[in-house]
Amino acid sequence: MPTPARTDRDAIVAAACALLEEGGTDAVTMQAVAERVGVRSPSLYKHVANRRALLDLVVGAAVADLDARSGAARGPEDARRSITAQVEGLRRFARERPRAWALVMGIAPDGPQPTTESAEASVRSLLEAVAELTGPEHALDGARLVVAWANGFIAMELAGAHRLGGDLDGAWRWGLDRMVDALGSDRAAG
Amino acid sequence: MPTPARTDRDAIVAAACALLEEGGTDAVTMQAVAERVGVRSPSLYKHVANRRALLDLVVGAAVADLDARSGAARGPEDARRSITAQVEGLRRFARERPRAWALVMGIAPDGPQPTTESAEASVRSLLEAVAELTGPEHALDGARLVVAWANGFIAMELAGAHRLGGDLDGAWRWGLDRMVDALGSDRAAG
DNA sequence: CCTGATGGCTAATTATCTTAGCCATCATGC
DNA sequence: GCATGATGGCTAAGATAATTAGCCATCAGG
Numbered sequence: 001m002p003t004p005a006r007t008d009r010d011a012i013v014a015a016a017c018a019l020l021e022e023g024g025t026d027a028v029t030m031q032a033v034a035e036r037v038g039v040r041s042p043s044l045y046k047h048v049a050n051r052r053a054l055l056d057l058v059v060g061a062a063v064a065d066l067d068a069r070s071g072a073a074r075g076p077e078d079a080r081r082s083i084t085a086q087v088e089g090l091r092r093f094a095r096e097r098p099r100a101w102a103l104v105m106g107i108a109p110d111g112p113q114p115t116t117e118s119a120e121a122s123v124r125s126l127l128e129a130v131a132e133l134t135g136p137e138h139a140l141d142g143a144r145l146v147v148a149w150a151n152g153f154i155a156m157e158l159a160g161a162h163r164l165g166g167d168l169d170g171a172w173r174w175g176l177d178r179m180v181d182a183l184g185s186d187r188a189a190g
Numbered sequence: 191m192p193t194p195a196r197t198d199r200d201a202i203v204a205a206a207c208a209l210l211e212e213g214g215t216d217a218v219t220m221q222a223v224a225e226r227v228g229v230r231s232p233s234l235y236k237h238v239a240n241r242r243a244l245l246d247l248v249v250g251a252a253v254a255d256l257d258a259r260s261g262a263a264r265g266p267e268d269a270r271r272s273i274t275a276q277v278e279g280l281r282r283f284a285r286e287r288p289r290a291w292a293l294v295m296g297i298a299p300d301g302p303q304p305t306t307e308s309a310e311a312s313v314r315s316l317l318e319a320v321a322e323l324t325g326p327e328h329a330l331d332g333a334r335l336v337v338a339w340a341n342g343f344i345a346m347e348l349a350g351a352h353r354l355g356g357d358l359d360g361a362w363r364w365g366l367d368r369m370v371d372a373l374g375s376d377r378a379a380g
Numbered sequence: 381c382c383t384g385a386t387g388g389c390t391a392a393t394t395a396t397c398t399t400a401g402c403c404a405t406c407a408t409g410c
Numbered sequence: 411g412c413a414t415g416a417t418g419g420c421t422a423a424g425a426t427a428a429t430t431a432g433c434c435a436t437c438a439g440g
């Protein structure tokens with residue numbers, strides 16, 4: 001090889017991820033990223049096309065991270081427990097990396113536009129659990145119900161929109177219980 | 191008064207709103223806004239503090255718009271219909287002004303906040319309808335369930351995350367039906 | 381020992397936000 | 411009718427960020 005590389009794409013993406021959580025999308029400047037990996041900003045362009053592409057890579061890394069956790073959380077045989085574990089995992093991720101989560105959800109003001117095809121791929125194992133409750137017919141509908149609720153709840157939680165007081169964790173559990181009950185109601189009712 | 195003003199804050203905010211929907215947050219440059227209202231960009235600073243503040247005003251206008259629609263949608267006596275009408279209104283708004291909706295959903299804790307009053311007002315009628323199904327004890331939990339689901343569904347819909355196929359409108363109706371059923375299940379079950 | 385691809389650098393361009401400072405206007409009070 | 415001062419416009423200029431252009435050092439391989 002030529003001149004020994006002082007950094008690489010992974011390090012750059014990692015630095016960008018860190019900056020994202022520290023200061024939001026605005027903090028992810030090419031200069032800040034460059035400084036963190038120990039080069040000058042123009043050198044970054046030898047590794048990523050531009051800032052936009054870098055943010056896309058950050059989103060991709062976040063989705064991969066989420067997938068990894070989701071895979072790790074897979075396990076419980078019981079459908080109800082499985083669903084619970086998965087939405088809890090989603091919530092945990094969102095709390096640990098709120099800005100990355102917002103970026104993945106597509107609700108970040110300056111974020112890259114929906115690159116989220118894989119967002120729902122990570123939900124595939126959820127489909128199986130849901131199908132046990134709804135039957136195959138409405139597995140997709142049911143998964144969408146659960147994921148929409150979880151993401152909506154998390155979004156409002158992170159945005160601080162839940163300020164009418166009350167017990168937030170209680171609302172989460174209550175909502176989850178009702179929702180999982182509802183998944184099976186279709187079958188029971190016919 | 192002095193020199194006749196060639197524009198005013200409302201016109202500026204309106205222009206910013208239009209630009210937002212046309213090209214996203216990035217398109218809301220001071221220059222573009224200025225051009226649209228017929229002045230040079232520095233003149234905007236006689237009406238708004240800076241770009242950040244302008245975006246805050248846009249969010250505020252969006253919230254007000256949403257509240258107004260929500261108020262107009264109030265009416266149906268039947269709790270189920272009322273809830274349906276309100277989430278449909280939310281979805282309609284999100285479809286008409288997707289970027290504004292995302293901005294409202296994405297507001298960071300440190301960012302602009304809708305006033306507690308307006309937020310509470312727009313939620314009050316939903317609370318009433320939900321309370322009819324859940325009883326007063328879980329009205330707030332129930333409202334959170336519904337709003338979280340609706341916003342989450344809309345977010346995923348707008349982000350294009352719903353590309354596993356299937357009937358989206360059907361999923362919306364199915365989810366809504368299950369959810370409203372679930373609101374009452376607590377009572378029935380004891 | 382050439383050679384060329386790689387990855388770093390400096391310098392410069394462009395776009396944008398923002399501030400500084402100037403000037404015209406016109407409602408008001410004399 | 412005329413001085414006046416606050417208002418809202420303008421041009422010029424400074425700061426910050428993304429990006430491009432073009433140069434140079436390194437080192438694997440022939």
